[in-house]
Amino acid sequence: MNPTTLLPSTILMNQVDLKTLIQEHGTPLYVMNESYIRHQAQLFKASFQHASFQTEIFYASKAFLTLAMVKLIEEEGLSLDVVSLGELMTAIKAGFPSQRILFHGNNKTLLELQTALKHKVGLIVVDNPHELDLLMSCLTHPQDVLVRLNPGVEAHTHEYISTTKHDSKFGMSIYSGETIEMIERIHNHELLNFCGLHCHIGSQIFDPASFQKEAYLLLEFMKKLKEKHLILTSHLNLGGGFGVRYTEEDDPFDIQIHFKSILNFIQTTCDAFNLDYPRVSIEPGRSIVAQAGVTIYSIGATKTTHSGKQFVFVDGSMADHIRTALYQAKYEAKILERPLVEPQAVYSIAGKACETGDILIHECALPLPQVNEHLVVFTTGAYHYSMASNYNRLLKPAVIFVSEKEARVIVKAQTIDDLLGLDVV
Secondary structure, three states, X not given: OOOOEEEXXXXXXXXXXXXXXXXXXXXXXXXXXXXXXXXXXXHHHHHOOOOOOOEEEEEXXXXXXXXXXXXXXXXXXXXXXXXXXXHHHHHHHOOOOHHHEEEOOOOOOHHHHHHHHHOOOOEEEEOOHHHHHHHHHOOOOOEEEEEEEEOOOOOOOOHHHOOOOOOOOOOEEOOOHHHHHHHHHHHHOOOEEEEEEEOOOOOOEOOOHHHHHHHHHHHHHHHHHHHHHOOOOOEEEOOOOEOOOOOOOOOOOOHHHHHHHHHHHHHHHHHHHOOOOOEEEEOOOHHHHHHHEEEEEEEEEEEEOOXXXXXXXXXXXXXXXXXXXXXXXXXXXXXXXXXXXXXXXXXXXXXXXXXXXXXXXXXEEEOOOOOOOEEEEEOOOOOOOOXXXXXXXXXXXXXXXXXXXXXXXXXXXXXXXXXXXXOOO
């Protein structure tokens, strides 16, 4: 399914002309293809199944979360992972079933743990001994938990989104005796139910072999727990990180093919290690929403520097598009009014924030841009709205959901009154 269609004179999302959304809502504007998000959710559900054991998909809410998104995830039958009080309460306010919520993170506060217990979330992922102490101090009823492990798998991705190198802040090392001690404390506690292991090796990963290596190391650890410590595990969470296409350089693996291989590998390894088959879960986020989203900007001035570098200025900034500055991420874009016109030059797309590094796209081939035309940046459905800020007191854009024929606002555009509303003189 193609989330957008390029016509000679415009860009369509499903059957909606993006020009009509600009007329009604202005720019910058986040636009999400609701139909594509549902398609991706269904594709993951259909692909991540196995005849020998149960599977579960937790949508990684950090990628993109609103009340409307929570309702969509529930309707599509996925579970939900959250990492903060705000994400948890968004899910609760939307009426999401709390038993299908997994709460993880590396530094949960006492309030977050108390709130998770109050709403009886299905799973809490314990990251470290201090967090376990906090959890034990506020237990009021039995609680299922996973322990986040760091197996040291070096996924080939940007260092800021690689999460299981040995010096990562996340999880407990599989090579540390302290990890076993923490699991034994959970196992022996009358109100805690040690269910299994959680791991996340990074993001934007294109090599499926990384996930097989992760699975092998975790299953090997489960074997050690069983044979040396008489502790059984019933749940194996492999995290997410499945890569998506941002530019033609990206080559994501086919989840329909490789999920089957990964699950078959888990079955074979369990048989070899004499382990009962666990419930296996994953946490896709970016791979469900990234390609569903575009951001639309109005084009302002163009500038050629003394050195010959050509800039196109837009009315957004790193405040609504931080990933280029943060991760050196690459994007593709088209002029909305002339998407199929041959490019004439390569431009740097720059925002209006007062930072030299406020670049949205470093190299973007376009026809000669005109003032008041519009630039559509693709694959901005993940982490753009989530990471948006008010730097320079810039306002956050609205978010629009587009179904087959209709568009609806799911997040209102921020106003000056909203921006100033929490200030105190």
